[in-house]
Every structure is written in C-alpha cells, then in structure tokens.
Amino acid sequence: EIVLTQSPGTLSLSPGERATLSCRASQSVSSSYLAWYQQKPGQAPRLLIYGASSRATDIPDRFSGSGSGTDFTLTISRLEPEDFAVYFCRQYGSSPRTFGQGTKVEIK
Amino acid sequence: EVQLVESGGGLVKPGGSLRLSCAASGFTFSTYTMNWVRQAPGKGLEWVSSITSTSGDIFYADSVKGRFTISRDNAKNSLYLQMNSLRAEDTAVYYCARAAAGDYWGQGTLVTVSS
Numbered sequence: 001e002i003v004l005t006q007s008p009g010t011l012s013l014s015p016g017e018r019a020t021l022s023c024r025a026s027q028s029v030s031s032s033y034l035a036w037y038q039q040k041p042g043q044a045p046r047l048l049i050y051g052a053s054s055r056a057t058d059i060p061d062r063f064s065g066s067g068s069g070t071d072f073t074l075t076i077s078r079l080e081p082e083d084f085a086v087y088f089c090r091q092y093g094s095s096p097r098t099f100g101q102g103t104k105v106e107i108k
Numbered sequence: 109e110v111q112l113v114e115s116g117g118g119l120v121k122p123g124g125s126l127r128l129s130c131a132a133s134g135f136t137f138s139t140y141t142m143n144w145v146r147q148a149p150g151k152g153l154e155w156v157s158s159i160t161s162t163s164g165d166i167f168y169a170d171s172v173k174g175r176f177t178i179s180r181d182n183a184k185n186s187l188y189l190q191m192n193s194l195r196a197e198d199t200a201v202y203y204c205a206r207a208a209a210g211d212y213w214g215q216g217t218l219v220t221v222s223s
Contacts, residue, residue: 044214
C-alpha cells in the first residue's frame with residue numbers, strides 16, 4: 001500500500017500569500033496518477049489537479065501541481081478568501097487507492 | 109450537467125446491512141470507472157472501492173474486503189454498494205465519485221452504525 005504523507009498539517013497564511021503544500025509517497029506513484037482535492041466544511045471534495053499537474057475543469061490558474069515519483073506539490077500562487085479549506089492528495093495508480101491525511105489552510 | 113446523487117444511508121445496528129445507490133446523469137455512465145469514498149465524522153477521506161466501466165475490474169480497501177460489494181447497472185446509470193456485517197467504524201458519509209481521478213462527486217449519504 002502506498003502511504004501518502006501531507007505536510008504541513010496546518011498552514012496559516014494571509015490572503016494574497018503563496019501556499020505550498022507537500023504530498024510525499026512511500027513508493028513511487030505510477031504514471032504520476034496523483035490528484036489534489038479541496039474540501040470545505042459540509043461539502044464534497046472538489047478535484048483541483050489530476051495527473052500530478054493537470055488542472056481540472058474550471059479550476060483557476062492560481063492552482064498548480066508539480067512533482068513525480070514520490071514527491072508532489074500543490075501551489076496556490078495568491079490565496080483568495082475562498083481558498084481557505086482542507087486539501088487532500090490521492091494516488092490512483094495502484095490499489096488500494098490512498099489519500100493523504102490532509103492539510104488545512106487557515107487564515108492567519 | 110454531471111450529477112451524482114447518493115441514497116440509501118441511515119441508522120443501522122452493528123452487524124446489519126445497507127445498500128447504497130448512486131444515480132448518475134449528464135454523462136455516458138457506461139464509459140466511466142466509478143468509486144465509493146467515505147469520510148468518518150471529523151476525519152479525512154478513505155477510498156472504499158472502485159469498479160471499471162464494464163465491471164471487469166473491481167477493487168476494495170482492506171478495511172471492507174469481504175463485507176462490502178460494489179456493483180453497477182449501466183442500463184440504469186446506477187452504482188451500488190452493498191454493505192454487510194457493518195461495524196461502528198463504518199460510520200461515515202459515503203460519496204460516489206466519477207472516474208479514476210474522481211472528477212465529480214455526489215453530496216454524500218450518511219451511514220451511522222450504532223446500537
């Protein structure tokens with residue numbers, strides 16, 4: 001099983017700042033089948049990034065994904081008020097599919 | 109517009125059974141892998157099961173293997189999760205999600221396992 005470890009657990013930032021979220025895998029993620037999701041309280045997750053670096057439909061270009069192998073990063077270039085949420089990474093290249101434990105981006 | 113609507117959740121006693129359904133619309137259901145993902149109250153996301161478009165490949169998390177069964181009816185644009193031998197730790201909101209990457213999600217249905 002591929003274990004995904006996200007860091008930091010909580011990121012305290014101000015609107016307009018840059019957010020850098022990390023997702024490290026215990027083994028190489030097949031074909032960069034790594035996705036990032038945003039979740040707000042009481043809502044379903046929303047896909048932001050798939051294939052490690054491809055933005056999903058209607059996702060603003062301030063969100064970008066990078067990485068390969070075992071190290072992946074989600075960057076939010078300038079935080080907007082609506083970006084304060086919890087972010088999860090997930091690998092879907094091998095079974096069992098696994099999620100990271102999440103990073104909460106909170107307003108400083 | 110892609111829509112996924114889960115139903116079938118509720119309160120069930122330990123050892124009991126439930127069958128969740130996910131009604132899909134707005135896309136060609138029969139061509140997509142589908143998934144079930146759950147989230148215990150206040151916790152993170154846990155992948156439960158996936159089924160490919162023709163049901164040729166099915167995968168389960170170890171935590172549900174042997175107790176849960178995923179299935180689909182492409183003629184009815186529906187995904188199912190039969191849950192047997194339910195435990196307290198199965199209490200969660202259950203989401204269905206489209207495609208391997210999970211590009212669309214339903215709003216979820218709450219399953220509570222408690223005596």
